[in-house]
Amino acid sequence: MSEFHDPDLRQELARLSGPYPDDNAAFAAWQRRVGQARRRRAVAWTTGAALSVLLGTVAVAALNNPGRHTLVPGKSTDSSADVSISSTTMAKESSTTESTEPETSDSTVVETTPITEPVETSVPETEVEATVAAGGGSNSGSPKPHAPATSAPPAVQASTLTFPSAGGSITVQRDGDKLTLVHVDPAPGFQSDTNKKSGNRVEVTFESNDHRVTITVRIVNGVVTPNVSERPKDHQDSVPGST
Amino acid sequence: MAYTLTTMSDYEEVEVVATVDSLFRAHYGRLVRALTLACGDREVAADAVQEAFVKAHLHWRRVQHYDDPVGWIRRVAINRLHDDHRRQSRKGKALQRLAGEPQVIEVDQHGVDSDLPALLAQLPKQQRIAMALFYVDELSIAEVASALDVSQGAVKSYLHQGRSRLRSVVDREEEVHSDE
Numbered sequence: 001m002s003e004f005h006d007p008d009l010r011q012e013l014a015r016l017s018g019p020y021p022d023d024n025a026a027f028a029a030w031q032r033r034v035g036q037a038r039r040r041r042a043v044a045w046t047t048g049a050a051l052s053v054l055l056g057t058v059a060v061a062a063l064n065n066p067g068r069h070t071l072v073p074g075k076s077t078d079s080s081a082d083v084s085i086s087s088t089t090m091a092k093e094s095s096t097t098e099s100t101e102p103e104t105s106d107s108t109v110v111e112t113t114p115i116t117e118p119v120e121t122s123v124p125e126t127e128v129e130a131t132v133a134a135g136g137g138s139n140s141g142s143p144k145p146h147a148p149a150t151s152a153p154p155a156v157q158a159s160t161l162t163f164p165s166a167g168g169s170i171t172v173q174r175d176g177d178k179l180t181l182v183h184v185d186p187a188p189g190f191q192s193d194t195n196k197k198s199g200n201r202v203e204v205t206f207e208s209n210d211h212r213v214t215i216t217v218r219i220v221n222g223v224v225t226p227n228v229s230e231r232p233k234d235h236q237d238s239v240p241g242s243t
Numbered sequence: 244m245a246y247t248l249t250t251m252s253d254y255e256e257v258e259v260v261a262t263v264d265s266l267f268r269a270h271y272g273r274l275v276r277a278l279t280l281a282c283g284d285r286e287v288a289a290d291a292v293q294e295a296f297v298k299a300h301l302h303w304r305r306v307q308h309y310d311d312p313v314g315w316i317r318r319v320a321i322n323r324l325h326d327d328h329r330r331q332s333r334k335g336k337a338l339q340r341l342a343g344e345p346q347v348i349e350v351d352q353h354g355v356d357s358d359l360p361a362l363l364a365q366l367p368k369q370q371r372i373a374m375a376l377f378y379v380d381e382l383s384i385a386e387v388a389s390a391l392d393v394s395q396g397a398v399k400s401y402l403h404q405g406r407s408r409l410r411s412v413v414d415r416e417e418e419v420h421s422d423e
Contacts, residue, residue, distance in 0.1 A: 002384070004402045008413050010378045012359060017276035017379050018285060026271055026289065027264075033297050041301065 167206025167213030
């Protein structure tokens with residue numbers, strides 16, 4: 001028997017502690033609290049998991065694209081602004097009429113940016129040959145292949161741009177700092193001649209009986225910059241290869 | 244009612260519910276009564292015990308491997324009471340500072356029924372809990388020591404001091420009843 005055994009004190013304290021609580025009501029209340037606690041825990045877990053996924057995604061994206069804030073050139077709209085083609089040039093554009101002579105027949109060299117905005121197109125699948133247009137010139141015997149198609153598929157970040165001119169259009173594929181000529185489409189009455197088909201510069205010359213149009217595409221400060229020069233053909237010897 | 248259990252988690256869940264349920268039904272009332280005596284407020288005591296059982300349910304996979312799961316629940320409830328007591332003490336002191344007057348504890352010195360709760364309320368908290376666990380929850384001295392995280396000698400000291408103070412009131416009550 002313990003020295004603290006005291007039935008009277010035990011009885012008094014038991015009386016002070018009150019009756020036994022209603023087990024069923026207490027059990028129901030406890031079950032509600034358990035449900036609330038489990039819901040709170042589920043919400044906490046879900047929120048934590050969602051935040052973890054979000055942070056992981058952001059971290060992976062940041063690691064995969066460190067400092068990628070440069071603008072991708074090639075679709076800038078400023079190239080379409082300079083349509084400084086004189087009336088002479090417009091006359092040349094209708095070069096199918098062979099009798100049309102430019103009003104200013106002197107050696108004016110009109111340099112323009114592309115008449116229209118470069119259009120991104122898909123790379124042609126088949127090899128392209130520039131055919132001699134009707135009323136062709138001296139090389140009408142055998143069509144000369146001018147623009148061999150690019151055999152390599154476009155790179156991941158490659159873009160393809162088309163530059164039209166009065167003498168025809170060319171399609172250039174850009175892959176990083178490298179340009180590749182993928183398509184040449186002379187205008188009727190013009191014949192194409194590829195001067196340089198890949199590298200940091202692409203140059204194609206379209207010639208008709210009386211006009212020569214040279215399209216030169218370069219990458220200048222990361223921007224694809226076309227340059228179109230047109231001149232009458234009778235002055236070609238005086239300014240050879242001028243852009 | 245027949246249950247179809249298809250996965251191991253179903254079995255575990257049923258086992259958890261059954262075990263915690265049985266513990267709740269077996270010990271909830273005794274714990275509430277003991278802690279009511281310890282803290283003087285039945286609602287606070289019931290809230291602390293329920294909270295302890297909720298925690299036991301949430302952590303049952305760990306708690307079930309303890310030697311004395313009920314002892315763990317009891318300690319959680321007592322700690323909850325300590326937290327409430329500290330909170331109430333801070334609140335009372337703050338109110339006292341705001342009022343600028345010392346708090347007066349009203350103690351009824353006349354009736355036997357009011358003397359015992361008043362004396363009990365004046366006991367130190369650890370003594371009060373030890374008395375409640377020993378005399379109401381009917382724990383052994385070792386179990387009380389484990390619940391309070393003190394030595395058995397300390398528990399004996401608490402019981403001796405508490406009993407000597409309360410015994411006088413109980414004796415007086417017996418005298419009143421015998422005179423009647």
